[in-house]
Amino acid sequence: MSELTTTNNGPSTWQRFAARARSVNPIYVIMILLLLGVGYLNPRFLEVNGFLAFLRRAAPIMILTAGQLYVLVSGGFDLSVGSIVTLVVIGGALMIDNDPANTWWVILVLLAGGVVVGLVNGFIVAYLKVPSLIATLGMLLVLRGAGLYWSGGAPRGYLTDNFRIFGRGNIENLPLVDKFPYAVIVLAIVGILATYLFHRMVYGRQLLALGDNPRAAKLSGVRTNRVRILAFVISAVSAVIAGILLGGFSGVNIEAGTGLELQAISAAVLGGAVLLGGSGSVPAAMAGALALELLFALLNLLGLPKPLRDAVQGLIIISAVAYAALGTRRSK
């Protein structure tokens, strides 16, 4: 920035390199290390098809994390996304009613439902001033109850193949890669849209300002309620998309979304998002989600009992946040 008055002489090449290296989010380094670790133990993983299959499995949580990031940056939490996923899987199966012809309008209804849930969450927080932790917790119970009531407490019905294709299907007979999962295409589209809206559009900047200093944002002309509500809508819609993929991948299950909200928050925090708002990055949050999935894969390959991955996840999010907290304290 030569236009700005620079106070010191130009930094040396090495300093510039070091500064650049420091500015790279550590989650990408962690992600690559994990990728190499998994690849070392299971070389098939580093082949294109093996990796794409892995991405297909990770797509729902990555999409969920991208949406959660919007709410985290605004300074809140969205605990309702896991139950949205469950409701999408249960409700999708019930509405389709084994008729593939229903799939398309059902998907539209589900997406519209996501918008409504997000609007309600946002309205409760922005206008009724209920802290989002409580508001979305209440919504979690409401949606879980609704889903179980609707289905009678047990998975009923099936998701038709043309619905499930998004979660588990592939485009076959392609040159080079042989087959390409639809889920990865959805992931790419959502990822690019979410990144673009957050990092390249006015909305993202207003959201960051709102999370960083709500009072100053209001005085600078940000329509805080509108911006906040939209964050909840984006989170809920991303949960619907994640639910469609997850339903396709693993079928109808009344526990489909349980616990995903906390996993998404952990992933975003690993990607450097700051709880209580004002800082975050969509690609880094999605990388955090992928890193978490890689870590689980790695632990699996190492023969660690599956339940221990929760323990490792717990340890990692505490360490990541402690590292960030102690780091900023020292630098100030």
Next chain:
Amino acid sequence: MTTAEQPILEVRGITKRFPGVVALNNVSAQFMPGEVHAVVGENGAGKSTLMKVMVGAYRPDGGEIIFRGEKVAFAHPKEAQEAGISIIYQEFNLLPDRTVAQNVFFGREPSRYGLVNQRELNQKTVEVLRELGAENMFQPTAPLHTLSVAEQQIVEIAKAIAFDSKVLIMDEPTAALSMTEVQLLTDLIDKLLERNLAIVFISHRFREVFDLSQKISVLKDGQYIGTLKTAETDANEVIEMMVGRPLDSYFPGLATPEEIGAVKVSVRNGSNDFLKNINLDLCAGEIVGVSGLQGSGRTELAQALFGVEPFHEGTVAINGKALQVNSPTIAIRNKMGFVTEDRKAEGIFPNQPIRDNILLTVRTLQALVKRISRDGVTGQPNLVSDLSHQVDVRASSSDQEVQYLSGGNQQKVVLAKWLASTAEIFIFDEPTRGIDVEAKAAIHEMIRELARRGAAILMISSELPEIIGMSDRIIVMWDGTIYGELPSGATESEIMKLATGHSNGNANGSNSE
């Protein structure tokens, strides 16, 4: 020598430097028991710094403090309090959801085996309140938030008394009080004097200073000017000591009559919960200075104009068009800008880079899904660097987060934010508070330059030289209304007399009392 003649607290040759400023220069003063000693001076004269040095919140760079005949150096206000010097800040250190008694004895509850003796707690509190003559005003079991500001002040004082303090320092105790509440405080101080306390009292309000104190010490620019016996002096003499010096800082010239244009903002009979009967015209090309003490309604006036706490009654017209400014968004759409007093809480976005701070307001005028231009807006791709250059932001790059900038540079970023939104009506609330001298002059020049380009400017300041040096017109607020108006060239004592409610409004504008 009897104890009455011996000072309980004395400061000798205290010097305190901050980076770039000498806040206190060789200040000495003696505080006697049984006496109210007022310390007066303009903002920035060093009053609060001196108090903080005395209680150990700041470490002096030179000089010594003698308490009860011994040299002391407190490391923490807690230590001073335990030794017998208590300080009451303008902002209370109280817990709103706890009872009066729980607040008075917080951290030192009378107890046995960890159990608080409720009866003793409440009884002791009543005893303390009785000493203050306030035992019938509220119950010791009343939750603090149910008390008025004046009553909370009494709780703060009770907290200090409960420590068996010998010296009580009060920083602007009457700033937030109404007249009847001030009377209450006056009675209370008489009770404290009976206990032979030394009371150090910082205030801007001359009426109280003269009603309450026995002695008045004057500070100016960190220098000790002198101490007067209240009975032997008058307000004019004190104001003369506080001010009466050449304007040493540089101010740009005032507006020429040709430069002043049409009325841009016009308020008639504006009132809300804090303000009454505001009548104000703001013209293109002029800077209107707003003076007044804390609590006089200065900031509330700015907030009403900008739609933060809108007027409930009266009319507002911008460029001749009547409209309701009910939110900052409406104000901004009508080309208003507001550089707030509290930069940290209301102005900057600390974790965002300079460029996004500068561009935020202009972006609030755009659609949420509009693609951003990284360093500017459509048609002005280099807006950030142009404005950074114009306001002279000193930073390594516009990537730098604003939290790492100095106060002056942060203020320039805030200013650039409003320039980017092409505002034409600016409200500045304490535009140079906490900013070093060099940056101050730069900001003054920028404000004048805005006026020369046709902007209408309302500038609130508690620094009289700034008001006098910058304003084409000066309005003085008191008690929620515009108490008087003075032309450019008014003296500090003229302003002070209006602002302290000491003299009545002059012919130009006395629309109340």
Next chain:
Amino acid sequence: MTTVSLSNMQQRIRASQIPPVYAILVVVFVGAIIIDAIFGRGQMLSGPILTNMVVRSVALGIVAVGQTYVMIGASIDLSVAFMISVTAVLASFVMQGDPNKVLIAVVIVFLVGILIGLVNGLIITKLKVNPFIATLGVGLLLKGFLNASFTNFVGAVPASFQTLGYGEIGPIPVSILMLLGVALIGGFILQRTRYGAHLYGVGGSEEVARLSGLRTDRVLIMAHIICAITAVISGLFIVSRLRSGAPWVGPDGLYDLESIAAVVVGGTALSGGKGGVAGTIAGVLIFAILDTMFNQIGMDAFLKQFLRGAIIILAVASYTYRYKGEVA
């Protein structure tokens, strides 16, 4: 005239320090009786149903008392559900149906609980980790170790230990006495001890507490230990009812989120510094009354959950909607 007496009454209620949530409690109770009379069997006021209503809220009530402590301290504890599971599993694993091992098992689970509370508190105060993340992480750690070590019901508690869950002293179930005891002791510590006063101070304003010379870290760590102890008591009660512990008993009961909800409905703000055990117990009872009423009118179990979520939101909104600032 009526307005005068009304405001008079309001003043008197305020002076008596009854938390405002009791107004909601009364409304809910009366409403439940009326709805039950119209749509249900009209037995809401019968002894067995009332008793059952309270027994069902014992586990949540006890742990909610602990949650009240951390939330008054402006913290939060999301690990309580897994602490309950750890306690239940560990207790029945150690006891293995042997009455002689009850004492040692109880000692062990309390020590483990205290240790977990200490870890929570240390991570929050010394490592400066946001309490939400810290206790979420500790909860995940516990969950991982539990699920890795146990997959089903393990061991059993001896019949003597089941007195805790099923016994009665005269007409009153032991479990209700236990809840009462925990609530009274919990309320007593908060209202009557120096520690309680300091906890309110730390939650209300850490700055004021520090200026008053308190060691704020210690106060908050202690709150987390107390919360862990209540989770242990709750876990012991649950295992005595179930006869054997399984890893899912805590999370399945949603004790983490429901205890937070009960505390907030009871009038303790997420921002800390105010509230109390009395309000929390009212919050728990509101949930219990609704549950019982729904049962009485034969409402679907899942619809109950739906309404419970809606009621949590509405109850909290009834305190917050007048606030003017920004909330996230």
